[in-house]
Amino acid sequence: MKFFRRFKILGTGSFLPEKVLTNHDLEKMVDTSDEWIKTRTGIEKRHIAANNEATSDMIFAAAKDALKNAGLAASALGAIIVGTVTPDTMFPSTGCWVQRKLDIPGIPAFDVSAACSGFLYGMEIATSMLPSIDKPILVAGADALSKITNWQDRGTCVLMGDGAGVVIIAPTTEDRGYLSSLLGADGALGELLIQHAGGSRMPASHETVDKNLHTIDMKGNEIFKHAVRTMGDAAVEAIAKSGVPPDDIDMFVPHQANHRIIEATCRRAKVPLSKTHITISWHGNMSAGTIPIAFHDAVSKGIIKRDDKVLFAAFGGGFTWGASVLVF
Numbered sequence: 001m002k003f004f005r006r007f008k009i010l011g012t013g014s015f016l017p018e019k020v021l022t023n024h025d026l027e028k029m030v031d032t033s034d035e036w037i038k039t040r041t042g043i044e045k046r047h048i049a050a051n052n053e054a055t056s057d058m059i060f061a062a063a064k065d066a067l068k069n070a071g072l073a074a075s076a077l078g079a080i081i082v083g084t085v086t087p088d089t090m091f092p093s094t095g096c097w098v099q100r101k102l103d104i105p106g107i108p109a110f111d112v113s114a115a116c117s118g119f120l121y122g123m124e125i126a127t128s129m130l131p132s133i134d135k136p137i138l139v140a141g142a143d144a145l146s147k148i149t150n151w152q153d154r155g156t157c158v159l160m161g162d163g164a165g166v167v168i169i170a171p172t173t174e175d176r177g178y179l180s181s182l183l184g185a186d187g188a189l190g191e192l193l194i195q196h197a198g199g200s201r202m203p204a205s206h207e208t209v210d211k212n213l214h215t216i217d218m219k220g221n222e223i224f225k226h227a228v229r230t231m232g233d234a235a236v237e238a239i240a241k242s243g244v245p246p247d248d249i250d251m252f253v254p255h256q257a258n259h260r261i262i263e264a265t266c267r268r269a270k271v272p273l274s275k276t277h278i279t280i281s282w283h284g285n286m287s288a289g290t291i292p293i294a295f296h297d298a299v300s301k302g303i304i305k306r307d308d309k310v311l312f313a314a315f316g317g318g319f320t321w322g323a324s325v326l327v328f
């Protein structure tokens with residue numbers, strides 16, 4: 001095996017807010033049904049952050065879990081990187097909020113804005129930084145999409161949920177880390193999935209609030225087609241670049257936006273569903289949160305074991321995408 005970047009995942013962790021919103025709850029809020037949501041998306045429930053619960057609070061809880069599993073004190077960390085599109089504040093970054101909660105001033109902390117691909121973008125940056133940092137790096141993927149969801153729009157509100165996942169990676173000379181990793185983006189298609197207001201293009205005003213422009217605007221079925229093609233192609237390319245025969249991939253952990261997108265991606269990438277870790281039914285689409293949460297779930301249940309070859313693939317707003325093959 002030829003390693004593109006060596007690193008060791010020392011620990012993983014995740015956090016989902018306490019409040020659960022089921023499909024039956026949504027039936028009382030918009031014109032939808034449990035049957036429609038389950039058959040069209042695979043989602044049965046999602047977790048919703050409390051009013052006073054921000055993205056950094058979820059990451060802080062997931063980080064404590066990951067540090068415990070890694071057997072590390074927070075003071076051992078050398079950097080914090082957060083993939084999110086629902087930061088606590090536009091600035092300071094959510095990374096800085098997490099750092100403050102962990103009480104480890106001094107080390108670099110920042111956010112990566114790549115929507116559902118945010119965790120893979122964060123991993124790419126973290127693994128490139130490892131040689132110079134030479135200490136464990138905390139990489140989080142987390143979103144509180146409920147805070148930017150239009151709860152009157154049945155086309156989006158049934159999909160979204162909140163949660164945080166964390167991995168802690170460290171330098172290693174062992175044969176583990178990335179065999180391949182690739183990222184991509186196509187800004188020309190950005191308006192198919194967008195939060196229009198709140199940035200410098202359309203600053204917050206009474207009008208933007210009245211027109212509901214601070215919530216997710218998504219052209220669902222157009223994105224569906226792009227997601228299947230792009231995530232599938234990215235997975236194929238990551239497998240080819242890794243040098244691992246496709247049959248030797250032990251587990252695929254995809255971004256979880258829709259069960260049908262995952263199934264179609266598996267067909268395109270020729271990865272069997274039996275080797276795909278699908279967790280969408282119990283948490284919905286949490287953007288950057290889905291891959292690290294599903295990964296932690298698989299690791300903590302022993303579904304992914306040391307030395308397994310794991311494929312990641314994501315697609316999201318931007319458009320952005322990424323895929324990688326790692327040895328755990």
Ligand code: UT7
Pocket residue numbers: 031032033036037040041116154155156158193220221222223224227256257258261285287315316317
């Ligand atoms: O995280 C990355 C970014 N996001 C995604 O990857 C999401 C990608 N898109 C999707 O997952 C799917 O396109 C959706 C789940 C959003 C929609 O599924 P679809 O099979 O593409 O449905 P559609 O938009 O083509 O709508 C089919 C019908 C429409 O009714 P008519 O026009 O056929 O009468 C919709 O109005 O389903 C209707 N519909 C609903 N019905 C009940 C749309 N949403 C709902 C709903 N409940 N929640």
